[in-house]
Amino acid sequence: MNHAASDAPNQAASAGLQPPPDGLLRGASLFLDFDGTLVEIASRPDGVAVDQRLRALILRLGERLDGRMAVVSGRPADTIAEYLGTGFAISGSHGLEMRWADGRRDAPDRPDGLVEAVARLRRFADEHAGMLVEEKPYGVGLHFREAEGDRAEAAAREISERLAGETGMQLQAGKKVFELRAAGADKGEAIAAFMASAPFAGHTPLFLGDDKTDEHGFAVVRDQGGAGVLVGEPRETAARYRLDGVNETLAWLEIAAEAV
Numbered sequence: 327m328n329h330a331a332s333d334a335p336n337q338a339a340s341a342g343l344q345p346p347p348d349g350l351l352r353g354a355s356l357f358l359d360f361d362g363t364l365v366e367i368a369s370r371p372d373g374v375a376v377d378q379r380l381r382a383l384i385l386r387l388g389e390r391l392d393g394r395m396a397v398v399s400g401r402p403a404d405t406i407a408e409y410l411g412t413g414f415a416i417s418g419s420h421g422l423e424m425r426w427a428d429g430r431r432d433a434p435d436r437p438d439g440l441v442e443a444v445a446r447l448r449r450f451a452d453e454h455a456g457m458l459v460e461e462k463p464y465g466v467g468l469h470f471r472e473a474e475g476d477r478a479e480a481a482a483r484e485i486s487e488r489l490a491g492e493t494g495m496q497l498q499a500g501k502k503v504f505e506l507r508a509a510g511a512d513k514g515e516a517i518a519a520f521m522a523s524a525p526f527a528g529h530t531p532l533f534l535g536d537d538k539t540d541e542h543g544f545a546v547v548r549d550q551g552g553a554g555v556l557v558g559e560p561r562e563t564a565a566r567y568r569l570d571g572v573n574e575t576l577a578w579l580e581i582a583a584e585a586v
C-alpha cells in the first residue's frame with residue numbers, strides 16, 4: 327500500500343510550544359534534518375547555501391557530543407556529505423540509507439520502476455513549465471515550487487499518484503514536492519536504528535526538523551524519552567519544542583553546544 331509519510335500518529339497543536347532550553351544537548355544524542363532546519367529553503371534543490379558557519383557548527387557539535395550526532399535527511403547520504411563533510415553519521419533518502427561515522431553503510435536495492443518513473447516524470451516536466459525532476463539513488467522528486475498556476479500542485483500530485491500505483495513505489499509529499507521512493511523506511515526508523523547502536527545508545531534522543539516527513543522522527547524520540555524540536559510555523563506536531571526558523575535554530579545549536 328502506498329501511504330504519505332505525513333500520517334504520523336499522536337500529534338498535538340504546537341501553538342504554545344517554547345524554544346528548547348540551552349542545556350538540552352547535555353547527555354543527548356542529536357539528530358538533525360537538513361532542508362528547512364540547517365539551511366533555508368531555496369527555489370531549487372541545488373540552490374541551498376551551506377556556509378563555513380554551518381560546517382564549523384556541525385564539526386563542533388560532533389566534538390562536543392563525542393560523535394552522538396547524525397544528519398537525517400530526505401536527500402541522498404552522499405549529497406549531505408558533499409554539503410557538510412564526513413566523519414559523522416548520516417541517514418539519507420528518508421531513512422533508506424544508513425551511514426555510520428566510521429564509513430559502514432546500509433542501503434536497499436534500487437526500487438523496481440525507478441527508471442520508468444524518472445522517464446515519465448521527465449516527459450511530464452518537459453510539458454509543464456516550472457516542474458523540476460530530482461533524480462536520487464532510491465527515488466525521484468517532482469518539484470513544483472517554480473511552477474505557476476493553481477493547477478500545478480494538482481497536476482504534480484495526479485501523475486505522482488498514478489506512478490506510485492503503477493510502480494509500487496511509496497508516494498511522499500514534502501514542501502512543494504512529491505517524491506516516489508523505495509518503501510520500507512522512514513526517519514523514525516533511522517533514528518531508532520542509530521539509537522540501538524554506539525555511540526548513540528543510552529543517551530537521550532533529540533531531533534530537530536521542519537517538515538511533515540519529520541513527524542516520524544519526532545514520535546520516535548518522544549517515545550524513547552527524548553524530544554522533538556519543530557523548526558518553523560506552529561502546526562500539529564509530536565515535537566515538544568519549537569524554534570521559529572533556520573537562523574534561530576543555528577543560533578540555538580551554537581549556544582547549546584557550548585552548554586554541553
Ligand SMILES: O=P(O)(O)OC[C@H]1O[C@H](O[C@H]2O[C@H](CO)[C@@H](O)[C@H](O)[C@H]2O)[C@H](O)[C@@H](O)[C@@H]1O
Pocket residue numbers: 359360361362366367368369370371372373374398399400401402460467469471500501502503505537
Ligand atoms: O529531509 P530534508 O533534509 O528536509 O530533505 C527534504 C527534501 O529537501 C529538498 O527539497 C526541499 O528543499 C529544496 C531546497 O530548499 C526546495 O527547493 C524544495 O521545494 C523542497 O521540497 C530535496 O530536494 C529533497 O530531495 C529532500 O527530500
